[in-house]
Amino acid sequence: MNVFGVVVRSTSLALVLAACAGSPDPSPGNPPRIGTFTATPATLSAPGPVTLAWEVQGAASLEIDGGVGPVTPPDAGSKAVNLTATTTFTLTATNASGSTTARVTATLNSTPLTYEIDPSLRPSPDTTGDGRGGTLPLAASQDEQGVRSEFMADQVLIAPRDQAELDSFLTRTGGTVLEDDTIPAPPPELGITLTDEQRRASTYTVHLDPSRFSLATFEGDSVAVGLSGKVTLSSEAAARLLALSLSEVAAGRAVGLNYLDHQDSVLLKTEESPAGAGFTDAFATTRFQGSGSRSNVVGAWQWMRATGVTRRVRVAVLDGGFWVGAGGQPLSVAGIGSDLPTTPTQYDFVNNDYQVGDPNPGSCTGGSPCPWHGNSAAGAATGAVNNRAGAAGTGGLVADPMLFHIRTTKGQQKWALSVARAWGADVISMSFGGACNYTCRWEERILGYDKEIERARNAGIVLVASAGNSSQNVDEDYVHPCNYGGVICVGALNDDANTPQGYSNFGGSVDIWAPTNFPVMPDGANMTVHSYGGTSASAPFVAGIAAMMRAVNPALNSDAVRDLLRDTGWTDSSDAKVSHAVNALAALKRASNNGLPPDRLEPNSSAGQARSLGAGQYDDLNIHRSSESDFYRLTASGASRLTLRFTSPDPLGKLGFG
Numbered sequence: 001m002n003v004f005g006v007v008v009r010s011t012s013l014a015l016v017l018a019a020c021a022g023s024p025d026p027s028p029g030n031p032p033r034i035g036t037f038t039a040t041p042a043t044l045s046a047p048g049p050v051t052l053a054w055e056v057q058g059a060a061s062l063e064i065d066g067g068v069g070p071v072t073p074p075d076a077g078s079k080a081v082n083l084t085a086t087t088t089f090t091l092t093a094t095n096a097s098g099s100t101t102a103r104v105t106a107t108l109n110s111t112p113l114t115y116e117i118d119p120s121l122r123p124s125p126d127t128t129g130d131g132r133g134g135t136l137p138l139a140a141s142q143d144e145q146g147v148r149s150e151f152m153a154d155q156v157l158i159a160p161r162d163q164a165e166l167d168s169f170l171t172r173t174g175g176t177v178l179e180d181d182t183i184p185a186p187p188p189e190l191g192i193t194l195t196d197e198q199r200r201a202s203t204y205t206v207h208l209d210p211s212r213f214s215l216a217t218f219e220g221d222s223v224a225v226g227l228s229g230k231v232t233l234s235s236e237a238a239a240r241l242l243a244l245s246l247s248e249v250a251a252g253r254a255v256g257l258n259y260l261d262h263q264d265s266v267l268l269k270t271e272e273s274p275a276g277a278g279f280t281d282a283f284a285t286t287r288f289q290g291s292g293s294r295s296n297v298v299g300a301w302q303w304m305r306a307t308g309v310t311r312r313v314r315v316a317v318l319d320g321g322f323w324v325g326a327g328g329q330p331l332s333v334a335g336i337g338s339d340l341p342t343t344p345t346q347y348d349f350v351n352n353d354y355q356v357g358d359p360n361p362g363s364c365t366g367g368s369p370c371p372w373h374g375n376s377a378a379g380a381a382t383g384a385v386n387n388r389a390g391a392a393g394t395g396g397l398v399a400d401p402m403l404f405h406i407r408t409t410k411g412q413q414k415w416a417l418s419v420a421r422a423w424g425a426d427v428i429s430m431s432f433g434g435a436c437n438y439t440c441r442w443e444e445r446i447l448g449y450d451k452e453i454e455r456a457r458n459a460g461i462v463l464v465a466s467a468g469n470s471s472q473n474v475d476e477d478y479v480h481p482c483n484y485g486g487v488i489c490v491g492a493l494n495d496d497a498n499t500p501q502g503y504s505n506f507g508g509s510v511d512i513w514a515p516t517n518f519p520v521m522p523d524g525a526n527m528t529v530h531s532y533g534g535t536s537a538s539a540p541f542v543a544g545i546a547a548m549m550r551a552v553n554p555a556l557n558s559d560a561v562r563d564l565l566r567d568t569g570w571t572d573s574s575d576a577k578v579s580h581a582v583n584a585l586a587a588l589k590r591a592s593n594n595g596l597p598p599d600r601l602e603p604n605s606s607a608g609q610a611r612s613l614g615a616g617q618y619d620d621l622n623i624h625r626s627s628e629s630d631f632y633r634l635t636a637s638g639a640s641r642l643t644l645r646f647t648s649p650d651p652l653g654k655l656g657f658g
Contacts, residue, residue: 038052292496317540347402347403371524491510
C-alpha cells in the first residue's frame, strides 16, 4: 500500500504583462508575441464573472491555465470565467517555433480570513526528525472544510526574484537559510551537463523566530491576497507565522509555510483502551470483522489507510445526551479516556448555547432511560481509532464529530438540520424516528420539515437515520425521518449474523442493514467501555462508513452513498426482511473506483520494468489494481541466501508470487 507525500506551495502574484500594441508581428521561425493579456475587472468584492482578454501575434494555439483550458481565436479574443478565489491565470501562446507566456491575477476581495487558536489542534506527533538524530517542532492548521495540514513551526519557504530580495527578507526577519533547492551536478556517467543557471536555486528554506511577527495586519493582508473564511491554528506562534506569509505575499513576495506530509504504513491492529498489560484491539471486535454479519469494517480501515487520503469529514450527530464538561471538553474515565476531540464542535438546541453537557432530555424505545445516548452515537460513528482510549467508531480514521444536543421534536430536528447544513456537515447521523400519521405528515409539509430534509440532500449532505426498534413496517407506519427520500434508513442485524434483530423495524424503505451491540466509550452512566445497541447504534455505524466514502470521494451525495452501499451489500440473508447488509470494504472500494494510488516504485508492471531491490525494508508498496503484477529484480554474486518477508492485510486481497 502507498501514501504519497506532496508539498504544494501556492502564491498569488498581482501581475499584468503587456507589450506595446504596435509591436510588429514576430519574424518567421520565432515563438509568438503576446501583446496584452488582461482581466476585467481586476478585483471583485464577491464571487462573480471576470473577462480575460488577449492580443497575440503569430500563435497557432492558445491555452489559459487556472481551470480555463484552450481558447480561441488565437489572435485576439476574450473569455468569461467565474472567479471564486484570487487566481493567477497564465496565457500560453504556441506555434511551431515555441511558446510564450503571460500572467494576470484576478483578485477576490470579499471577507477577510479570520483565525482561531485552538491548542487541542495538535500535530501528531508534535515533532519530526531532522535526519541528524534530533527533532524539529510542528504546528497544525485546519480550514473550514475540516482539512487539516501540518507544517514546520519555525520555518518558511521563500522563492525570491533575486539575491537582493532574499537578503532583504533575511535582514527584516532575522532568518537563516537552512537549505535551498540548488540542483547538484549530475554524475559523469549520466553524460549530462548543466549550466550554472540551470542549477540555480529558486526556493530557500529559512529558519526564524515566529514571535517577531505581528498579527495586527492579518485580516487586512488576507483581503489583499484574496483569502476569506476562517482558519484554526494550533498556537499563537503558528498564527504569527501565517501572518508573516500573508504580509509578504500582499507585498508581492513569494513566501509560504513549510508544510509536511506524513507517510502511513499498513494498519494491522489498533490500540484502544488499556487492557491488562496492553490495549484492546478493535480488529478483534466481531461486529467489525469479515465473518458473522461480514461488515468488513477492518478491511475498510486498512483500505482507507492505503488510499493515503487524509481529508477530514464532518459528521453531525443529532441526538440527546453528550458527556461533556465545563468549557466543552469531553469527560472521561481515568485509564480509559474519551474518543472525542479535545474540544469538539457542539451546540445545545435545548438551552440555545454552545455547550452540550446535559443528559438526554428524552427517553429511548419503550420509555427506557438513556441519559447519554448521544455520546454513544458519536462514539459509534466517529470514535477515534488506534488512540489508546475508549473504543473505536467506524469512521474514526477520518471523521470529526459535530455534537448537536436536541430534544427530538420536529421543530428542533428541523433547526438542527438547518444548522448542520450551514456549518458545513458532510454527513448527518440521526438515531431517532417515529411513526408519522396523516396529520403529522401534513403538518410536516406545512412547517417545511420535508423542505429542510430536501435542502440538506440538495446540499450534498449524506443523511442517515435509524429504522427504529418497534418491529414496525417503516412504510406502513411512515417512520420519519427514516422513510424520507434521500435519507439512508438503517436496520439492525442480529449479533454476528445476517438476519434481523427481532425488535428492528423493517420494510422497503430500510435501505441497508448493519451490526449493533458493539463497544463504545464510557459515559456518565457507564464507567467503562460498554455495548451500544438498537438501530440507534446501527445508524451511526453506517454514518461512519459513509464518512470514509466521502473522504475518498467528496462528490458522493446521499443518494450515491445509498446506491453504493446497496450495490455492494450482502444479499444472501435467510430472512427476506434483510435485502442488503452492509459490506464496508466493498463500498469503500467502489467509492475509490476500485483502485489505490500507484506506489513509489511504479512503473514496474512488467519484467522489463523490474525495479532493483537491495537489502532493506520497503514500506507502503501496493498492488493498486486487481489485474496488476509488480516485478522486482534481486541480484547476488555467487551462492547466496535470500530471505523475503511480506506483510500485508488479508482483507485487501491475497498476494501471489512467481
